[in-house]
Amino acid sequence: MYGLGIAKGMLVVLKHIFRKPITQQYPEEHVVLAPRFRGYDFAWVESRCTGCATCAKACPQGCIDIVTHPKEDGRYAIDKFDIDTGLCMICGLCVEVCPYDALFMGRGFDLSSYNRWDLVVHKDDIGNRPQLSAYFRPPFGGQSANREDVDGLYQASTGQPKPEEAKP
Amino acid sequence: MQELILSMLVGRAPDWVVVFVTSLLGVVAIFTFVIFSNLAAVWIERRLLGRFQIRSGPNRTGPEGLLQPLADALKVVGKEAIMPFAVDKWVYLAAPAAVFAPAILSFAVIPYAPGLTLLNIDVGILFLGAVGSVGVVPIFMAGWSSNNKYSLLGAMRAIAVTVSYEIPLILSLIGILVLGATLHLETLVEYQIEHGWFLFLQPLAFIIFFIAGSAELNRTPTDIMEGESELTAGFHTEYSGFKFTLFYLAEYTHVLAFSAVIVTLFMGGWGSGPGLDLIPPALWFAAKMYLIFCVFVWTRATLPRMRIDQLMGFAWKFLIPLTLMNILITAIEVYVGLASIPIFLINTVLAAVLVVLWTRVVSVRGVAVNRSEYVARMMSQPTGQAGR
Amino acid sequence: MVQPSPFVVNMGPQHPSTHGVLRLRLVLDGESVLDIEAVLGYLHSSKEKLQETHTYLQTIPVTDRMDYLSSMTNNLGCALAIEKLAGIPVPDRATYIRVIMSELQRIASHCAALGFFFNDMGAWHSPLMYFLQQREKVLDIFEMVCGARLTYNYIRPGGVSQDLPPEFYPVVTKFLDELPRTLDEMEQYLWDNEIVRSRTVNIGVLPRELAINSSVTGPVLRGSGVKWDIRKADPYCFFDRFDFNVPVGEKGDCFDRFMVRLYELRESIKILRQAMEQLPPGPWRSEVPVIFRPQAGDAYGHIESPRGELGYYLVSDGSVSPWRFHVRAPSFINLTALREMVIGHKLADVAVIVGSLDVVMGEVDR
Numbered sequence: 001m002y003g004l005g006i007a008k009g010m011l012v013v014l015k016h017i018f019r020k021p022i023t024q025q026y027p028e029e030h031v032v033l034a035p036r037f038r039g040y041d042f043a044w045v046e047s048r049c050t051g052c053a054t055c056a057k058a059c060p061q062g063c064i065d066i067v068t069h070p071k072e073d074g075r076y077a078i079d080k081f082d083i084d085t086g087l088c089m090i091c092g093l094c095v096e097v098c099p100y101d102a103l104f105m106g107r108g109f110d111l112s113s114y115n116r117w118d119l120v121v122h123k124d125d126i127g128n129r130p131q132l133s134a135y136f137r138p139p140f141g142g143q144s145a146n147r148e149d150v151d152g153l154y155q156a157s158t159g160q161p162k163p164e165e166a167k168p
Numbered sequence: 169m170q171e172l173i174l175s176m177l178v179g180r181a182p183d184w185v186v187v188f189v190t191s192l193l194g195v196v197a198i199f200t201f202v203i204f205s206n207l208a209a210v211w212i213e214r215r216l217l218g219r220f221q222i223r224s225g226p227n228r229t230g231p232e233g234l235l236q237p238l239a240d241a242l243k244v245v246g247k248e249a250i251m252p253f254a255v256d257k258w259v260y261l262a263a264p265a266a267v268f269a270p271a272i273l274s275f276a277v278i279p280y281a282p283g284l285t286l287l288n289i290d291v292g293i294l295f296l297g298a299v300g301s302v303g304v305v306p307i308f309m310a311g312w313s314s315n316n317k318y319s320l321l322g323a324m325r326a327i328a329v330t331v332s333y334e335i336p337l338i339l340s341l342i343g344i345l346v347l348g349a350t351l352h353l354e355t356l357v358e359y360q361i362e363h364g365w366f367l368f369l370q371p372l373a374f375i376i377f378f379i380a381g382s383a384e385l386n387r388t389p390t391d392i393m394e395g396e397s398e399l400t401a402g403f404h405t406e407y408s409g410f411k412f413t414l415f416y417l418a419e420y421t422h423v424l425a426f427s428a429v430i431v432t433l434f435m436g437g438w439g440s441g442p443g444l445d446l447i448p449p450a451l452w453f454a455a456k457m458y459l460i461f462c463v464f465v466w467t468r469a470t471l472p473r474m475r476i477d478q479l480m481g482f483a484w485k486f487l488i489p490l491t492l493m494n495i496l497i498t499a500i501e502v503y504v505g506l507a508s509i510p511i512f513l514i515n516t517v518l519a520a521v522l523v524v525l526w527t528r529v530v531s532v533r534g535v536a537v538n539r540s541e542y543v544a545r546m547m548s549q550p551t552g553q554a555g556r
Numbered sequence: 557m558v559q560p561s562p563f564v565v566n567m568g569p570q571h572p573s574t575h576g577v578l579r580l581r582l583v584l585d586g587e588s589v590l591d592i593e594a595v596l597g598y599l600h601s602s603k604e605k606l607q608e609t610h611t612y613l614q615t616i617p618v619t620d621r622m623d624y625l626s627s628m629t630n631n632l633g634c635a636l637a638i639e640k641l642a643g644i645p646v647p648d649r650a651t652y653i654r655v656i657m658s659e660l661q662r663i664a665s666h667c668a669a670l671g672f673f674f675n676d677m678g679a680w681h682s683p684l685m686y687f688l689q690q691r692e693k694v695l696d697i698f699e700m701v702c703g704a705r706l707t708y709n710y711i712r713p714g715g716v717s718q719d720l721p722p723e724f725y726p727v728v729t730k731f732l733d734e735l736p737r738t739l740d741e742m743e744q745y746l747w748d749n750e751i752v753r754s755r756t757v758n759i760g761v762l763p764r765e766l767a768i769n770s771s772v773t774g775p776v777l778r779g780s781g782v783k784w785d786i787r788k789a790d791p792y793c794f795f796d797r798f799d800f801n802v803p804v805g806e807k808g809d810c811f812d813r814f815m816v817r818l819y820e821l822r823e824s825i826k827i828l829r830q831a832m833e834q835l836p837p838g839p840w841r842s843e844v845p846v847i848f849r850p851q852a853g854d855a856y857g858h859i860e861s862p863r864g865e866l867g868y869y870l871v872s873d874g875s876v877s878p879w880r881f882h883v884r885a886p887s888f889i890n891l892t893a894l895r896e897m898v899i900g901h902k903l904a905d906v907a908v909i910v911g912s913l914d915v916v917m918g919e920v921d922r
Contacts, residue, residue, distance in 0.1 A: 003523065003750070004748065005747070005748030005749040005750050005752075005753070006470075006471060006749055006750055006751065008744055008745065008748060008749075009470050009471065009744075009745040009746065009748075009749050010466060010467070010470050010471075012470075012741055012744055012745040013220050013466065013469055013470040013682055013745070014220075014466065016219070016220055016221070016222050016682075016686075017216075017219045017220060019222055021218070021219065021222050021223050021224045022222050022223060022689060022692075023223045023224045025224075025227075033699070034696070034699045034700040034703065035700075035721075036699075036700065036701070036702065036703040036718070036721070037699060037703050037704075038702075038703035038704050054846070057847075058613070058614070058846060059614075060610055060614040060617055060618060089617060089707070090704065090707075091617035091620075091707070091709045092703065092709060093613065093614065093617065093709070096717065097846050105703070133703065135702075135703045135718075136717070136718060217680070220682060221680075221681050221682050221685040222685055222686070222689060223685065317563075389678070389751055391678075468680060469680060469682050470679070470682060470745075471679060471749070471751055472674060472677035472678045472679040472749075472751050472752055472755060473677060473678025473679075473751075473755075473904075474751055474754070474755070475754075475755065475902060475904045475905070476587065476902075476904070477587070477902065478754050478755075539743075539747055539748075542815070543803075543815075543819065545806065546803040546804060546805060546806075546815060546816070546819060547801045547802075547803055547804075547819070548801075
């Protein structure tokens, strides 16, 4: 009968009034991010970084800019460690290939600024964010963690000393 | 109300002053009601459409978004009113006002409460039909004067649809006229309160009136005038600023006018049913009017759009024969002299039978296939030469 | 009365009904379409040339962005091609995880495709919102596994990049139990709807021989009656171990393509349940150096993406980057059949037909 299909459709749509809307009322409710969420606010642990620049080689865009000079004991001192977050596509390859787990993805996604050059994060303010993502970082046990817990967590999980204490 | 004012003025002023003052008060009251209903309709539509789509509508401007229509109105009024260079100037400027006038005129003849009608004429339904037909002309004025090939095409399509759907619209009312034996709207409302709503006595007429009305009003599934002209926005492309506000308000006023007419003619007007007389009848009327408006919103939320040639075929080949058959059956029932309950039963059954039969005749359905058969055929196709 | 001569109209790059920046030049006679020409290239960003400067690991994030509505399958195709080229083995667990991700991606992509198909027809967002609600659940699952919702960068040459988290299994099982209920509701809403029928039945018919000759693939081909699915015809990633059907239409009109996609969704649920049961423990990626130099040669890796056969043709000259990286994009090839489908129909049908072809301009223009 003509019209029966339309009537069925109208009933289906009517049932949806009685369901709770899926809108999240931002800014009162914030979206809950997964622990492995790949976000912008990178965290760099200077004590673990050796200046090998594997992250810079792995980046498809070439966002990471590292300048080092050798110290007396044969290690590198890092003069400049810039990540151009304006160019970054948050692929996470830099975090994946770091051999010393010194670079972490953050959990930010709403970064904005008025200038392109403000989007370049420098050595001093990279890693000032408190919350880190668990992306590719097994010692976090699948949960995101705080910046200051990094060394403790790594020691506890791997039993290995910090790279500073390891022989060069 | 008229009696109150009459009693105050009758001894002290000439007759024409009395009539003039009462009419003026009535016009102001109706205008206020219509403007308030417009704002309420905008809010209802946006929130309700949101809830049908499992999201909340606007709920930030004012408590629960109640100030949203006001914000919309202020925004549209504040836009720059660009008038293109080569338009037909007076027609262009007159079209928005001309669109608004017939919509609000329909509110004049509707009985809101016992004895409360602004224009208590004996030919109420004729007035409604006439005013509705006039509403076609401003659309063409808008499309023509815009000096734009696409607006003109949109306007011509709009006229074709509007004119085609007026016929089932008016013909479906003739069943009511046969039963009620009058064109006077107040008498029809009283007939309904006594004998039962025409919604039950004339179900086929109600459905056809609703569909034809939905086509007249540019509501989905028949909103070819605003959505389907996929290249531009139809006949009101070249309008912006306050002129566009008038088109926008006119559309909502038109929808509300149709809802009011449906309530009056099919749902008993201000009648409330047995024993529920505590609530004033005007409030019953308003409640029913908003309920029908919600049904319009529900239809808009559910159905996709029809194509223009399908729309015209639907009107001419399907709706008009059904209305004619409805008139015939109602006339036979009145001639035989049946009471209300048999009329209700016969009409409902015959409506269903007629629709089924006429569907077979016109075969508008397309692919009439059992779903499990179709799915079984889909899943068990033998592999052709090209695959494994 | 002035007779309107056939006039040329642009359904321009910015348009609510074309999925992305697709420009269609239509020659209309009143309402009927006489000729149509698709002008492409508005989203071209030379990704194929860009890949020639990337190492093989770095090519994967860029492939995400081509068919952005089904990134997992893009990654998978590229990984398969690289593994063929370099001879990299893949552990079993990784293959099963790839199957799970690929089928979840198919669910998400078909939900989006069907939702937007009904949007083009004029149903104001209601079917779209219901389908997108399910797609959101899949995107949340992906976020839980690899950290991103649209560009995953998850499937690598040699396996997958990370193991599944422990909460993966209960969440996915719950989703698979709830999804058929929504699909049943959508069928009840849309299968019988007379307006949907009159807008899609016998519209955009692609005859069987023409479909095969135009090298159209995917639901478009299966809607025309050819049972050709790469998962059955040339099984990759252990698809021959799973028991599933391939829905095939009859006439090749928009309605058949819609039903083929809907029933492919249901088949994906079946494959997912079987894959989750059969998932073995073990390593999730074989040891692959970050920068490697495969032998000189070429390889073609193809998969069944939700839009058709997605193929990657890689030519290596023994260096760290591919010498040539070519993508056989299904939407691009499917668009070549648009002209025959549209001519003779009305203007209003063009949007419906383009919607039923399910083009994503990211992979058309690359």
